[in-house]
Amino acid sequence: MKITERRSASYPPTLWSNDFIQSLSSKFTGEKYEARSQTLKEVLRNMICEGNEMVENPLGILNLIDDLQRLGIAYHFTREISSVLENINCNCLKNHEEWSKMDLNLKSLGFRLLRQHGYSIPQVEIFKDNIDENGTVMGHLNEDIMSMLNLYEATYHSLENESILDNARIFTKKFLKQSIEKIADKNILSLIYHALDFPLHWMLPRVETRWFIEVYDKRNSMNPMVLELAKLDFNMVQAVYQEDLKQASRWWKNTCWNKFSFARDRLVENFMWSVSKNYLPGFKGRVDMTKVNAMITTLDDVYDVYGTLQELEQFTNIVNRLWQDLCNSYIIEARWFNSKYTPTLNEFLDNASMSVAMIPVIKHAYLLTLTNVIKDTLQQIERADNLIRNTCLIARLTNDMGTSLDELERGDVPKSIQCYMHESGATEMEAREYIKGLIMETWKKLNKERQDAIGSELPHEFIECVTNLARMGRFMYTDGDKHGKPEMFKPYALSLFVDPILGLP
Structure with missing residues (x-):
């Protein structure tokens, strides 16, 4: 009898036995944690609504939305966030005189968030006062590092034939790499290293959330209510994942x-x-x-x-x-x-x-x-x-x-x-x-x-x-x-x- 020769990939065995998976448990279930979560969400919902009223200075509310997204809790506030972005788009970005008054940081953050949420925001009209045709940020030596970082992140929302953003990506990436040795703030350094490795638009949301909670925890301007909800929500969602994983593992064993x-x-x-x-x-x-x-x-x-x-x-x-x-x-x-x-x-x-x-x-x-x-x-x-x-x-x-x-x-x-x-x-x-x-x-x-x-x-x-x-x-x-x-x-x-x-x- 002829023996068939077969290839072997020599795959290593799994690290996760069904017994281990079935042993997973979490205390973050039940009414106690659900009630605390609801209380925190109401606080943040009011915070967003208050920020939405400050149209003349939208940087604060945009930073909050960015934080909520990266912390993995923005899904609790989809209606409120949509209202903020629509308000900013109508009152600021549809009027050239308004966006020409914005600094580069605000433009970059607003551009990124609005494009992320489906708004058709033009590159030329937004950035023509800040970026030349070669992608050089005019007056870049006077820009703070967060402006350059937010611009870098914004360039990953580019479409085909948007050369301003393509060139700006190359410029800001080089600028950020050269700035690393000059930055003393460890929090900002971690953001830069992370962005250079994984641009935010390409980052997997749940992995980003786990990483960013630790970064946000060390930020001087951290909001304790936001941080508590982020941690609590992560653990409550993890408890859901554990039950789903247990069910999937039982099925896999039975097959x-x-x-x-x-x-x-x-x-x-x-x-x-x-x-x-x-x-x-x-x-x-x-x-x-x-x-x-x-x-x-x-x-x-x-x-x-x-x-x-x-x-x-x-x-x-x-x-x-x-x-x-x-x-x-x-x-x-x-x-x-x-x-x-x-x-x-x-x-x-x-x-x-x-x-x-x-x-x-x-x-x-x-x-x-x-x-x-x-x-x-x-x-x-x-x-x-x-x-x-x-x-x-x-x-x-x-x-x-x-x-x-x-x-x-x-x-x-x-x-x-x-x-x-x-x-x-x-x-x-x-x-x-x-x-x-x-x-x-x-x-x-x-x-x-x-x-x-x-x-x-x-x-x-x-x-x-x-x-x-x-x-x-x-x-x-x-x-x-x-x-x-x-x-x-x-x-x-x-x-x-x-x-x-x-x-x-």
């Missing part, structure tokens, strides 16, 4: 798929993907999304590692009834690998928008976001085709930047970096720089599609879900493969799902 020696046993990492799509505590689809993610991870390993081409052809015919487009994209890559074919970059990306496995995940997320599912529900998602495609490409390209060498070593189809090298004759370093640029250009397209989608009938939670998948790709694959290497992801699993934030009664 016995965790016993497949060739596949990644990554239940907690797949749960993180579900949290990244929708981190709100009221979302009821996290367990189902984790199931989808776990099945896709196993399917990916069947195609990438375990199956022979003949087996995969037969397997594809069987499972096509459930995962047709995804499995067809997987078999294309399997054929490339077995024939030792290196596709062009465009060939690779055309197939990768499906093989990255985001589209079936997004379709499930769309259905789970809706309160009422009608017959043509999935047809309605076609309105977001470009939004979804750009997210898929960002996720694929960031994945390749972090995992392509490991995948080639274990035996896999060439990724985008290798495809570009083969097609253009570029070195690996040159190819990586090209892919970085392609990621940036795709983010600009995503920014535009997201801006248009916010004004459409698509649910806001769904738009955020799609955008967050692009952010999740950058988080999971920056500096390596956190999905495949459990030790890399362990600190985040502990901080988000296991360890509460201390300092609360």
Whole structure:
């Protein structure tokens, strides 16, 4: 009997047993903490309303909104925040005389927040008095560091062909790097280092929240009420996550798929993907999304590692009834690998928008976001085709930047970096720089599609879900493969799902 030789990825085992997951518990549940949360929310709601009345000096309220977003509690105040931004847009940014009076810090912060919330704010009219055509900030030596940092963060909301913002990004990044040695304030230093590593617009919300709570706690101007609500809310939401994770873990154990020696046993990492799509505590689809993610991870390993081409052809015919487009994209890559074919970059990306496995995940997320599912529900998602495609490409390209060498070593189809090298004759370093640029250009397209989608009938939670998948790709694959290497992801699993934030009664 002929023994089939199979590839092995030698994936390390999971760090999280079902027994450990079932042991997770939190004291931050029940009426006591809910009552305190409601009290704090009322205080902050009044604070926002009072700030909304100070139209002549909106910097304070914009800083508060920015803090609430980064602290992960802005979802409690969506109506109030929308009212503030609409008020500022109508009274300040629609009138050139008004915005010409603003300093660079206020312009940058206002521009970022308004674009983030779907407002079509022009780059030229806002910044023409501050930034020349080469991106140089006029009078930059006289600007305080926070103005330059806020401008830097604002440039990541650029659209295609916005050269002022593109050049300003290069200028402010260089300026911030050169300023580091001159800054004594440790709080500001941490913000700069963090922004240079992870621009805020590309940052995964829940990971940002865990990090920013610690930073905010050390700020001299910290508001104790804001901080208490941020810590309390984080711990209360963590308690919800723990119950969802327990349920998902019981399901995973019962499937016995965790016993497949060739596949990644990554239940907690797949749960993180579900949290990244929708981190709100009221979302009821996290367990189902984790199931989808776990099945896709196993399917990916069947195609990438375990199956022979003949087996995969037969397997594809069987499972096509459930995962047709995804499995067809997987078999294309399997054929490339077995024939030792290196596709062009465009060939690779055309197939990768499906093989990255985001589209079936997004379709499930769309259905789970809706309160009422009608017959043509999935047809309605076609309105977001470009939004979804750009997210898929960002996720694929960031994945390749972090995992392509490991995948080639274990035996896999060439990724985008290798495809570009083969097609253009570029070195690996040159190819990586090209892919970085392609990621940036795709983010600009995503920014535009997201801006248009916010004004459409698509649910806001769904738009955020799609955008967050692009952010999740950058988080999971920056500096390596956190999905495949459990030790890399362990600190985040502990901080988000296991360890509460201390300092609360």
